[in-house]
Amino acid sequence: xxxxxxxxxxxxxxxxxxxxxxxxxxxxxxxxxxxxxxxxxxxxxxxxxxxxxxxxxxxxxxxxxxxxxxxxxxxxxxxxxxxxxxxxxxxxxxxxxxxxxxxxxxxxxxxxxxxxxxxxxxxxxxxxxxxxxxxxxxxxxxxxxxxxxxxxxxxxxxxxxxxxxxxxxxxxxxxxxxxxxxxxxxxxxxxxxxxxxxxxxxxxxxxxxxxxxxxxxxxxxxxxxxxxxxxxxxxxxxxxxxxxxxxxxxxxxxxxxxxxxxxxxxxxxxxxxxxxxxxxxxxxxxxxxxxxxxxxxxxxxxxxxxxxxxxxxxxxxxxxxxxxxxxxxxxxxxxxxxxxxxxxxxxxxxxxxxxxxxxxxxxxxxxxxxxxxxxxxxxxxxxxxxxxxxxxxxxxxxxxxxxxxxxxxxxxxxxxxxxxxxxxxxxxxxxxxxxxxxxxxxxxxxxxxxxxxxxxxxxxxxxxxxxxxxxxxxxxxxxxxxxxxxxxxxxxxxxxxxxxxxxxxxxxxxxxxxxxxxxxxxxxxxxxxxxxxxxxxxxxxxxxxxxxxxxxxxxxxxxxxxxxxxxxxxxxxxxxxxxxxxxxxxxxxxxxxxxxxxxxxxxxxxxxxxxx
Numbered sequence: 001x002x003x004x005x006x007x008x009x010x011x012x013x014x015x016x017x018x019x020x021x022x023x024x025x026x027x028x029x030x031x032x033x034x035x036x037x038x039x040x041x042x043x044x045x046x047x048x049x050x051x052x053x054x055x056x057x058x059x060x061x062x063x064x065x066x067x068x069x070x071x072x073x074x075x076x077x078x079x080x081x082x083x084x085x086x087x088x089x090x091x092x093x094x095x096x097x098x099x100x101x102x103x104x105x106x107x108x109x110x111x112x113x114x115x116x117x118x119x120x121x122x123x124x125x126x127x128x129x130x131x132x133x134x135x136x137x138x139x140x141x142x143x144x145x146x147x148x149x150x151x152x153x154x155x156x157x158x159x160x161x162x163x164x165x166x167x168x169x170x171x172x173x174x175x176x177x178x179x180x181x182x183x184x185x186x187x188x189x190x191x192x193x194x195x196x197x198x199x200x201x202x203x204x205x206x207x208x209x210x211x212x213x214x215x216x217x218x219x220x221x222x223x224x225x226x227x228x229x230x231x232x233x234x235x236x237x238x239x240x241x242x243x244x245x246x247x248x249x250x251x252x253x254x255x256x257x258x259x260x261x262x263x264x265x266x267x268x269x270x271x272x273x274x275x276x277x278x279x280x281x282x283x284x285x286x287x288x289x290x291x292x293x294x295x296x297x298x299x300x301x302x303x304x305x306x307x308x309x310x311x312x313x314x315x316x317x318x319x320x321x322x323x324x325x326x327x328x329x330x331x332x333x334x335x336x337x338x339x340x341x342x343x344x345x346x347x348x349x350x351x352x353x354x355x356x357x358x359x360x361x362x363x364x365x366x367x368x369x370x371x372x373x374x375x376x377x378x379x380x381x382x383x384x385x386x387x388x389x390x391x392x393x394x395x396x397x398x399x400x401x402x403x404x405x406x407x408x409x410x411x412x413x414x415x416x417x418x419x420x421x422x423x424x425x426x427x428x429x430x431x432x433x434x435x436x437x438x439x440x441x442x443x444x445x446x447x448x449x450x451x452x453x454x455x456x457x458x459x460x461x462x463x464x465x466x467x468x469x470x471x472x473x474x475x476x477x478x479x480x481x482x483x484x485x486x487x488x489x490x491x492x493x494x495x496x497x498x499x500x501x502x503x504x505x506x507x508x509x510x511x512x513x514x515x516x517x518x519x520x521x522x523x524x525x526x527x528x529x530x531x532x533x534x535x536x537x538x539x540x541x542x543x544x545x546x547x548x549x550x551x552x553x554x555x556x557x558x559x560x561x562x563x564x565x566x567x568x569x570x571x572x573x574x575x576x577x578x579x580x581x582x583x584x585x586x587x588x589x590x591x592x593x594x595x596x597x598x599x600x601x602x603x604x605x606x607x608x609x610x611x612x
Contacts (some may be wrong), residue, residue, distance in 0.1 A: 042170045064200065065089050069115050070133045075110045085114055085128055093128030100130055102170055113137060114119040121554045131170070138169035142210055154156075154212060166198065166212055175201075179213035182222065225257035230292055233299065237289045238306070243279050251275045253287055253301055260299035262287060269304050269343025273328045278303070310343030311384045320376050325389070327368045333361045338372060338388060346386035348374055353390045355397060355430025357470060365390070397430045398470050405431070405462050405472070410479065413460045418449045425460055425474060432473030435460060442477050442484065443552055444518055483517055484549055489555055490515070491544050496561055502540045508533065512542060518553050519544075525557035533557075 057240060065071060065087060073087035073169045083100055086092045093114065098107050115132035142564055145152050152454040154166040154173065175198070177185060202211035241253035241260065267278045279285060287301040318324070326340035331518065335349040353365045374388035397404070405411065406429065413425035413433070422436040435458075437448055445451050452458055464473040489498060499512045508523030521542060527533060534540055546555035 014434045017237065025174075037270065039286070052060065065116055065119055067081045067118055068114055070115050070136055072111055073114050073128070075106060075108050075112060078108055083130075085112060085130075086126070087114065087116075087126070089119070090125055091120075093126040095128050095130050102134070102167065103130075128401045134170035138171045139208065141169045142171055142173075142200060142204065146203050149199070151197050151199060151217065152212075153195055156191050156194050156196065159192060164188060164191060166196075168198065168200070168210065171208075171210055173198075173210035175212050175214065179211075179215045182215055182218050195462060216283045222257060229258045230299070233289055233292050235289055235291065238286055240284060240286055241301075242413055243281055243283045243285060244282060246275050246279065248274065250281055251287065255287075255299070258299065259293075260287065260289075260301040262303050266290065266300075266302040266304055269307070269310050270339060271337075271345070296568060301503070307548045309384075311381060311567065312342055314341065314381070318376070318379065320379055322376050323373055323393070324376060325373050328366050328368050328372060329367055331362050331366060336362045336366045338374060340386075344377070344386070346374070346388040348372075348388045348390055352377065352388070352392070355391050355394070356426075357430075357432060359526055360526050391430075394536065398467060401431065401467060401472075402465065407462050407464065409462050411456055411460055411473065415452055415456045415458055417453050418452065418454055420447065423448050423452055423458070425458055427460075429470075431472065431475040433460070435474045435476050439463065439473075439475040441459060442482055483515060484552070487515065487517060487554070488547060488549075491519075491547065493544050493547060496541055497544065498539060498541055499556075501534060501536050504536050510534075510536075512556055514554055519556045521556040521558060525559045527559055 011123070022054045044499075067219075071087050073093070074087040074093060075083060076086045077084035079097070083095050083097055084092050085095060085105070095114065097526040098111075103110075103112065106112075112129055112130060113133045115136065116127075117129050117132070121127055142152075152168055154168040154175075156175070157165045157167055157172070159165075160174075164179045164180070164483060166173045166175045169388055179189065179201070180188075180191065181365055196214055197217055198212035198214055199216045200210060201213045203209070203217060219261040241255045243251055244254040244259060245252040247266075250264050250269065252259050253262060262275075264272065264275055267275055272278060278334040285303065286306060287303055287307045289299065290302045290305070293296065293298040324340045324346070326338035326346070328336050329339045329345065330337040335347050337345045337347055338345040339345050348362075348366075350360060350362045350365075353362065354360070372390065373393065374387060374390055375392040377392070378385070378387040380386070405453055411427055413427050415423055416426050416432065420437075422434050423440060424434055426432045437445070439449055441451055459474055460480050461478045462472070463475045463478075466472070497514070499514055501521075502511045502513050504510045504526075508526065509519045510523075510526050512519035512521055519542065523533075525545075528540075540558050541561045542556035542558050543560040544554055545560065546556050550557070
């Protein structure tokens with residue numbers, strides 16, 4: 001736009017110039033039409049008096065505008081590239097058309113706010129910006145809407161990672177994907193290039209970040225609907241709903257603006273593994289109101305309650321002692337639950353699965369899905385409880401225990417458990433007996449596990465019964481020869497034997513093997529004749545000094561084999577003879593030495609007397 005045109009449009013304001021006090025030169029007060037105004041004379045201060053006074057009068061007719069402020073202007077011209085805005089200043093501002101893209105259908109004469117970037121550039125042009133004005137005003141508007149919790153309109157510009165970019169008052173705000181709707185969104189692109197209502201939920205003044213939510217508006221609307229719907233609910237009321245979501249623990253049903261939960265236990269009278277076995281997504285179902293909480297907006301629903309309880313339809317002639325068939329639906333360590341009809345279950349306790357007294361778990365007998373036949377042990381129709389038994393369908397082996405296992409009879413048994421005091425052996429399922437340590441071997445083992453292991457077969461003999469407590473005494477050593485029948489004659493007290501040392505303990509006491517029994521030799525009786533101590537595995541002569549039949553041990557001594565009274569007398573006599581011989585030899589030596597000395601001294605005396 002040419003500068004002379006702009007000035008020409010503003011020229012009429014000079015028609016009534018204000019009086020200037022005490023002008024330096026005479027000023028003509030004549031009125032001049034714009035087209036007759038002599039600018040050359042004005043520049044040369046001819047006929048028009050002082051130029052500065054005229055300029056001051058002209059400046060007072062213009063708006064006082066400063067750079068950096070937002071002012072309101074009027075659109076005076078529009079084309080594809082530019083928009084001309086008049087703010088009442090000495091020149092108009094030209095703003096690029098794209099800065100008005102958010103102003104809708106802009107027309108000449110519309111009032112708009114613009115930001116004054118510069119009142120006059122090097123070309124004398126007024127520099128304005130619609131975009132910056134919007135940004136300044138937008139931030140104030142965003143903060144105001146946030147503080148007042150107002151609903152704002154926004155234009156969804158594009159999709160971004162995790163959500164959408166929304167233009168709100170000219171500011172790019174972030175719309176998280178989780179805040180678009182109350183339902184999960186699979187296609188974000190359907191919202192691009194649309195205008196929606198939003199609620200500003202977060203502002204970061206430092207980075208000027210804005211987060212908006214459309215879901216918050218929906219939730220607020222739903223909460224209002226929930227309050228209205230819940231206010232009309234009554235316990236026992238039957239409503240139609242749509243299955244909205246299925247989880248492991250239950251089903252969420254939409255009741256027309258409010259959701260209720262059917263817990264998995266309220267879906268069916270029978271046991272189910274997952275709600276999908278009963279309902280499907282988007283299925284229309286009738287439900288009954290079980291309970292609701294107006295404060296927490298929670299509604300508990302039921303589906304199985306719409307059908308009669310299976311216990312009500314249970315055969316009235318069914319009684320204790322009857323046999324029933326069913327399917328194992330649940331296994332626990334303590335027992336198994338068997339469904340004999342849909343919704344009617346009985347418990348088979350683990351103690352009712354076998355006649356065996358051994359402690360076991362239900363998984364040893366049954367598994368889920370097994371078809372079983374059982375006997376009714378207890379039946380309580382009011383409490384809707386029933387207990388069943390499996391072992392009752394098989395004969396109790398203890399009813400004929402004496403006929404099948406008479407005292408003294410021999411049998412093969414399976415070792416089930418080995419303890420410090422004995423071995424438990426099973427003759428058949430439900431019949432177990434104890435082989436006490438004393439009846440396990442004729443010798444005394446350190447521990448029963450030294451003789452037998454769990455899972456092995458062992459020959460036993462029936463010793464005694466305790467039918468009331470279902471206890472059976474067994475023996476094993478009774479099937480073997482008693483070594484003590486020969487030991488007393490073979491290893492009588494005073495006998496001397498040759499035997500090997502099997503072990504020596506930390507105190508020096510030794511164990512000696514004696515044909516199935518243990519011989520014991522104390523440390524003081526184990527010393528050799530030369531004073532040394534023998535080692536394990538060494539064979540020595542021992543004298544039997546004691547037999548203990550109850551303890552199944554023999555007391556031995558090696559010392560007494562070389563320290564008997566006869567040997568002591570013989571040794572003493574030998575030692576006496578040796579002593580006499582030694583004394584005689586010493587005396588002989590003393591006598592010879594004395595005579596020799598005498599002869600030598602006599603010769604020496606004779607020589608001295610002769611003067612030699």
